[in-house]
Amino acid sequence: xxxxxxxxxxxxxxxxxxxxxxxxxxxxxxxxxxxxxxxxxxxxxxxxxxxxxxxxxxxxxxxxxxxxxxxxxxxxxxxxxxxxxxxxxxxxxxxxxxxxxxxxxxxxxxxxxxxxxxxxxxxxxxxxxxxxxxxxxxxxxxxxxxxxxxxxxxxxxxxxxxxxxxxxxxxxxxxxxxxxxxxxxxxxxxxxxxxxxxxxxxxxxxxxxxxxxxxxxxxxxxxxxxxxxxxxxxxxxxxxxxxxxxxxxxxxxxxxxxxxxxxxxxxxxxxxxxxxxxxxxxxxxxxxxxxxxxxxxxxxxxxxxxxxxxxxxxxxxxxxxxxxxxxxxxxxxxxxxxxxxxxxxxxxxxxxxxxxxxxxxxxxxxxxxxxxxxxxxxxxxxxxxxxxxxxxxxxxxxxxxxxxxxxxxxxxxxxxxxxxxxxxxxxxxxxxxxxxxxxxxxxxxxxxxxxxxxxxxxxxxxxxxxxxxxxxxxxxxxxxxxxxxxxxxxxxxxxxxxxxxxxxxxxxxxxxxxxxxxxxxxxxxxxxxxxxxxxxxxxxxxxxxxxxxxxxxxxxxxxxxxxxxxxxxxxxxxxxxxxxxxxxxxxxxxxxxxxxxxxxxxxxxxxxxxxxxxxxxxxxxxxxxxxxxxxxxxxxxx
Amino acid sequence: xxxxxxxxxxxxxxxxxxxxxxxxxxxxxxxxxxxxxxxxxxxxxxxxxxxxxxxxxxxxxxxxxxxxxxxxxxxxxxxxxxxxxxxxxxxxxxxxxxxxxxxxxxxxxxxxxxxxxxxxxxxxxxxxxxxxxxxxxxxxxxxxxxxxxxxxxxxxxxxxxxxxxxxxxxxxxxxxxxxxxxxxxxxxxxxxxxxxxxxxxxxxxxxxxxxxxxxxxxxxxxxxxxxxxxxxxxxxxxxxxxxxxxxxxxxxxxxxxxxxxxxxxxxxxxxxxxxxxxxxxx
Numbered sequence: 070x071x072x073x074x075x076x077x078x079x080x081x082x083x084x085x086x087x088x089x090x091x092x093x094x095x096x097x098x099x100x101x102x103x104x105x106x107x108x109x110x111x112x113x114x115x116x117x118x119x120x121x122x123x124x125x126x127x128x129x130x131x132x133x134x135x136x137x138x139x140x141x142x143x144x145x146x147x148x149x150x151x152x153x154x155x156x157x158x159x160x161x162x163x164x165x166x167x168x169x170x171x172x173x174x175x176x177x178x179x180x181x182x183x184x185x186x187x188x189x190x191x192x193x194x195x196x197x198x199x200x201x202x203x204x205x206x207x208x209x210x211x212x213x214x215x216x217x218x219x220x221x222x223x224x225x226x227x228x229x230x231x232x233x234x235x236x237x238x239x240x241x242x243x244x245x246x247x248x249x250x251x252x253x254x255x256x257x258x259x260x261x262x263x264x265x266x267x268x269x270x271x272x273x274x275x276x277x278x279x280x281x282x283x284x285x286x287x288x289x290x291x292x293x294x295x296x297x298x299x300x301x302x303x304x305x306x307x308x309x310x311x312x313x314x315x316x317x318x319x320x321x322x323x324x325x326x327x328x329x330x331x332x333x334x335x336x337x338x339x340x341x342x343x344x345x346x347x348x349x350x351x352x353x354x355x356x357x358x359x360x361x362x363x364x365x366x367x368x369x370x371x372x373x374x375x376x377x378x379x380x381x382x383x384x385x386x387x388x389x390x391x392x393x394x395x396x397x398x399x400x401x402x403x404x405x406x407x408x409x410x411x412x413x414x415x416x417x418x419x420x421x422x423x424x425x426x427x428x429x430x431x432x433x434x435x436x437x438x439x440x441x442x443x444x445x446x447x448x449x450x451x452x453x454x455x456x457x458x459x460x461x462x463x464x465x466x467x468x469x470x471x472x473x474x475x476x477x478x479x480x481x482x483x484x485x486x487x488x489x490x491x492x493x494x495x496x497x498x499x500x501x502x503x504x505x506x507x508x509x510x511x512x513x514x515x516x517x518x519x520x521x522x523x524x525x526x527x528x529x530x531x532x533x534x535x536x537x538x539x540x541x542x543x544x545x546x547x548x549x550x551x552x553x554x555x556x557x558x559x560x561x562x563x564x565x566x567x568x569x570x571x572x573x574x575x576x577x578x579x580x581x582x583x584x585x586x587x588x589x590x591x592x593x594x595x596x597x598x599x600x601x602x603x604x605x606x607x608x609x610x611x612x613x614x615x616x617x618x619x620x621x622x623x624x625x626x627x628x629x630x631x632x633x634x635x636x637x638x639x640x641x642x643x644x645x646x647x648x649x650x651x652x653x654x655x656x657x658x659x660x661x662x663x664x665x666x667x668x669x670x671x672x673x674x675x676x677x678x679x680x681x682x683x684x685x686x687x688x689x690x691x692x693x694x695x696x697x698x699x700x701x702x703x704x705x706x707x
Numbered sequence: 708x709x710x711x712x713x714x715x716x717x718x719x720x721x722x723x724x725x726x727x728x729x730x731x732x733x734x735x736x737x738x739x740x741x742x743x744x745x746x747x748x749x750x751x752x753x754x755x756x757x758x759x760x761x762x763x764x765x766x767x768x769x770x771x772x773x774x775x776x777x778x779x780x781x782x783x784x785x786x787x788x789x790x791x792x793x794x795x796x797x798x799x800x801x802x803x804x805x806x807x808x809x810x811x812x813x814x815x816x817x818x819x820x821x822x823x824x825x826x827x828x829x830x831x832x833x834x835x836x837x838x839x840x841x842x843x844x845x846x847x848x849x850x851x852x853x854x855x856x857x858x859x860x861x862x863x864x865x866x867x868x869x870x871x872x873x874x875x876x877x878x879x880x881x882x883x884x885x886x887x888x889x890x891x892x893x894x895x896x897x898x899x900x901x902x903x904x905x906x907x908x909x910x911x912x913x914x915x916x917x918x919x920x921x922x923x924x925x926x927x928x929x930x931x932x933x934x935x936x937x938x939x940x941x942x943x944x945x946x947x948x949x950x951x952x953x954x955x956x957x958x959x960x961x962x963x964x965x966x967x968x969x970x971x972x973x974x975x976x977x978x979x980x981x982x983x984x985x986x987x988x989x
Contacts, residue, residue, distance in 0.1 A: 360964065400770050402745065403763030446763070449794030451756040493757065537791045539829050541822040543753050543784050544777045547746055550988065551815060557867035558918050567871035568911065571878030579885065 099124035101196035103185050109202045111209035112177055113261025115143060115340045116201060118170045120185045122194075129166040129187040139176030139203070143266070144343045145169070171343035173264075174203040206261055263295070263339035263348045270383055272302045273373050275351075277316065277385035279366065285395045286358050287407035287440045288502045289472055291326070292316065294352035294369050294385055295336055300345045304376040308383075312372035316385065320364040320392075321356035322440065326466030334469075355472035357407070357440040358392040365389050401498040401507050403446060408499040410439015410473065414512035416495055421515070425487040425522040431480040431514065433458075433495060438473035439502075445478060448493030448514070452486035487521035599636035606632040607700075614690050622689035623674040626696045630671055637703040642671070659706060667699045742773040749778075753785055758792060761785035765806075774986045780810035780823050787830060801930030804830045804953030805983045808928055812985060834953045837932075847951040849971030855924075858916040866914035873907035876900070925958040927968070927982035936975030941965070944975055958982065 100123045110116050122129040128149060136142065150165035166187060183198020268274060273296065280291040294316070298306060327334070333349035340346075358364055370384040394406060417432045435445060441464060447455040464474035484490055492514035501508050557563045595601065606629040613625035634642045638657040642650045650671055654664035673692055677684035749764030765782035768775075783806025786799045804827060811823040835845040851859070861869070876899055883896030932952040935943045950956070950970060959974070960967035966979045 397770055397772065400767060402748070402767035403759075404767070404770070446759050447794065448760065449758040449789050449792055451792045454793045493760075535791075536793075537787050537829050537833055539825070540784065540787055540791070541825050543750065543781050544819065544822075545750050546777065547743065547775045548777045548814060548816060548819070549775065553988075556918065556921070557864050558914050563867060563871070567867070568874045568907075571874040572881075575878040575881045575885075578882070 099126075099129055099187065099189050099194055101185070101187070101194060103183055103196045103199055105182065105199055105201060107209075108200065109204060109209055110174055111204055111258075111261075112174055112206045113264060113340075114206075114209060114259060115171050115173045115343060117343065118172055118182055118185070118199075120166075120168045120170075120187070120196070122166045122168075122187045122189075124164050124189050125162055126164075127190040128164040129189050131188040131193075132166065132168040132185065133187075134168075134170050134185045135183055135198070136172065137180045137182075139174065139178060140172050140180055140182065140201070141175055142170055143173045143341075144171035146343075169343075173340075174201075177203050177205055179203075257300075257338045257345055259340040259345060260337035260348075263337050263346075265297075265339070265341050268297065268299075268342045268344070268346070270373075270379070270381075272299045272304075272376065272379050273297065273306050273308070273383060275369060275371060275383050275385045277369060277388070279388050279390065281390070282388070283391040283393070284358055285393055285409055285500060285502065286361055287409035287500070288358065289410070289439055290321070290356045290358065290390055291470065292318070292352070292354045292356050292366060292388075293350060296333065296349050296351050296371075297339065297341070298347040298349070300338075300347050302376075306373070307375035309372040309374040314370045315352070316369040317367035318354075318356050318364075320359050320362075321366070322359060324355045324357075324464070324466075324472045326353040326355050326469050326472060353466075353469060355466070356390075357409075357472075358390065359407070361392050361394050363389050364392050395500040395507070399507055401509050403496060404498040404500075404507065405442070407440060408442050408497065409502055410437055410441065410499060411501050411503065411508075412437035412439065412441065412497055412499050412510045414445070414495055414497055414510040416512035416514055418492065418514055418517070422518045422520070423484060424520050426483070426485060426524070427519075427522075428456075428481050428483045429517060431455075431478075431482050431492070433478040433480070433512065434475055435478070435497065435510070436473075436475035437510075438467060438471045439499075441473060441476055442497065443476070445495060445497055447480065448495065450491075450493060452484065453490065453492065454483040454485070456481045456483065484517060484519050487519045490517045490519050491515075492517060599632065599639075603629070603632040603636040610693060610696075614693050617686055619684040619686045619689040620678050622686065622693060623678045623684060626689070626693045627671055627674040627678075629700065630667055630674075630696050633700040633703050634667065637700075637706065642667075659703065663699060663702050663706070666695070667703075670696050670699060742768055742771060742775075745771070746773075746775075746778055746781075749785070750781060753781055753788065756788070756792070758785055758789035758794065762789065769986075774813065774988060776810040776812075776814035776816070776819055776823075779806045779813060779986070780819060780826075782806040783810065783823070783826060783830075787826065790833070797932060798930045798952070800830055800834055801928060801932070801952040802983065804834075804955075805928035805930060805985065808926075808955055809985045813988065831953055834951055838951060843948050843951075846971075847954055849954065849973075854916055855920060858913045858920060861913070863914060863917035863921060866910050866917055870907055870910035870914055873903045873910055877903035877907055921987075925984060927956055927958050927966075927984045929954045929956060929977075929981055930983045931981040934977050934981035936968075936970075936973060936977055939967075939976060941976070947973075947975070950977065950981070955985075956982070958984070 100121075102121045104119045104121070106117045106119075118134060120132055120134070122132075128151065130149075132147065134142070146169045148167040148169075150167070151163070168185075168187075172182065180201045180203065181198045182201050184195040185198070186193050186195035188194075265276065269276060275294055275296055277292065277294045279293075284290050327350070333351045336348040336350045338345055339348050352369065356366070366388040368384040368387045370382050373379060373381055373383055395404075395409070413436055415434045415436075419430050419432070421429075423429050433445065435441060441462075443460070449455070458478040458480045460476060460478055462474065462476045464472070464476070467473050482492070494514060495512045497510040499508060499510065500506075557567070606625070610622070610625035610629045613622045616622070631641075631643045634640045634654060638654055638659050640653045640657040640659075642653055645653060648668065650668040651661070651664040654667060655661055659667075670692055677689060677692070745764050745768045749761045749768065752758075752760035752764060762782070762785045765778055765785055768778050769782070783803040786803035786806065789795055790799045790803070807823040807827040807830065811820050811827065814820050814823070831847045835847050838845050838847070850856070858866070880896040880898070880900030880903060884893050884900060885896075887893045887896060929950045929952055933949040934952075935949050936947050937943045954970055956968040956970045958966050958968055961979065964979050965976050966982055967974070967976050968982070
């Protein structure tokens, strides 16, 4: 075969293989369809994106959806189906997969949702995306109400539709009986502000909010509780009224902003987890922190009584509010902690002309928003007596958001002085949280014209005994801060050198002296030991034999022997006579012949030393040689 | 026409700038009022018999963190004045006593200390009088413990100097007794050491006690009438009488909104709001 036919055969085989793969691929390609329930939605709304996949080869799996930035998947539900039909022995299989993604919009714009893909038999197949337009909230056209579908949840089992959940997955080949008439859902616009990432519970749940997590003492913190009711739930939802527990806020003064007898207010609708929820405002409180610190607001809870499948407690979130005091800088005189809000004061004094000892009425109105103070400081002055006021209040919620109103104080003021008496000024310093600064509400009380009266009870007549008599006079000049100086006992050096060093010095001196004595004693003891003496005597003998005085040599030899007997045998042979030397040595365990030799040498030395003729040096040196031998013998024995 | 518009615009801008500058300066002046100025206002109000204004000014001074014995003393006088003129607010006597106690502790001026002591006596006499009428014990000042009384006999540094001197005498005496040859010197050294040793011990203990007092002990004055002592659980101590207003107590512990105090032999808990701490030099 030539080269060309061979090449042609190879090309032909490749083409056949390619064609076969294309055919095979065409047979296994699933039918994919991507749908959205609307193409235009408002910001924050949700849109349902549904991918349907049908194939006869293998079950589709691993569905994926690509989303651009500005859209987020909030939920996904997957429904796989299988159909196996056998007609006249011919088996026909069909696999399906329906995926429903709940997508929430986060930005205005035009987005391409997709592509979406599924895996079939190890191969991934994709379908092109769809375009979604997101418009500002509330501007989206109303959606067409989808046909009411029975959810797959077993909790929504209906006696009128026992098979619907089971029959739902079947394909077109089996027409489904319409067991439930389609319901028309109301056209609802959901409020993104009420949306949550996910429902806190099925059917019904509570959700609480606070308008701020940090505040100053006395500043209003608005606490709200909403109930969320699933509009898609096809069952009755009932809350046990006898098992409702309000939130605890022990560190706050609590004022309800909703009337106690008022029904829950409709707050709007929310789209959460692909479902629409009815949202009602059930509690709104104005909470005023009593003190600084991290103050907690406990959860509110209710008991869901129906549906039976979801019975249980529903609670709100708990919160912690970081509470501080208003800044000390710029704090006006007379500011009382907790006076926070925006207040105004007005006052009326009637009459202006009064007799001495008489009384006038002062009507003060304190109004504003915030924690309206329950008392105001009156300008105490000598000769003017403010009696306890009669207080009336009209306080409550202002537009469901703010607490406030007014308090009126009706004083009776007795005047004991005469002439033009100034009542002074009422003032109420407060912290304005909106403006973040202090302010002072003021009301001038003006001047009273007091006629002197002879019958007027004088101060001395009314008060027979003076209160706090003998108080010393005031001082007009500040003393100032003293120059800071360190205290002696704050310095460790003082304790070390000033207190501890002296006794320690004495202790060291005593100790050193004792140690010195001990060392000296030891040294002296060592110096007078038999071994030291022997060493000394041996050296003396060695030195003596170098000389020519035989007597000195004999004397040195005798002393060396005596020292050796003392050092090695522990026997003092000094002054021993005759055979006594040998006896003592023998008693000390020295061998008899060695003892005799030592005794002999000692005797010879004595004779030579005290002989009238005198001894010659050579014999003396010989005795020294023998004495060295005896000493070594004693040493070995020791 | 165009020039006129430009001129008008420039004039408007100038006026707006001036308004902003003036308001900013006013706000700055308002916020930046010096302690001396606030004190002067309070002192003037005190002279004029405006007790409430004086109290407001001296309290503002305290809120600013200004510690001064005269300010404390005048604050006490302002509260006392409010009582004297018949405009008493509950707790005024206690606050007056607190001001005088604080002034007495802080001052280095003997005259001011004497005046504060006299004022304190006047206020406590009034409290005692009221308690007598109410059938309550008249004891208003439980006094300090023996150790604190002894340690306060001398200044902290004096105890330190005494300790150092005694330490030196002890050591020298011991040296002399040890080294000296003559009997007289040896006896003298022994006597000096024998005397110096216990005094040294006492001086060290007192110096440490005074230091502890300075650094650790917190004291306060009861500023509410009728504050009943309770136990740790908040239950009123059976048979206890209300703490006297104006009493000086030692604060041992503090939890949440309650404080554990010692008043004489009494060791109990009271609300922190019933107490006002006595300031110390920073």
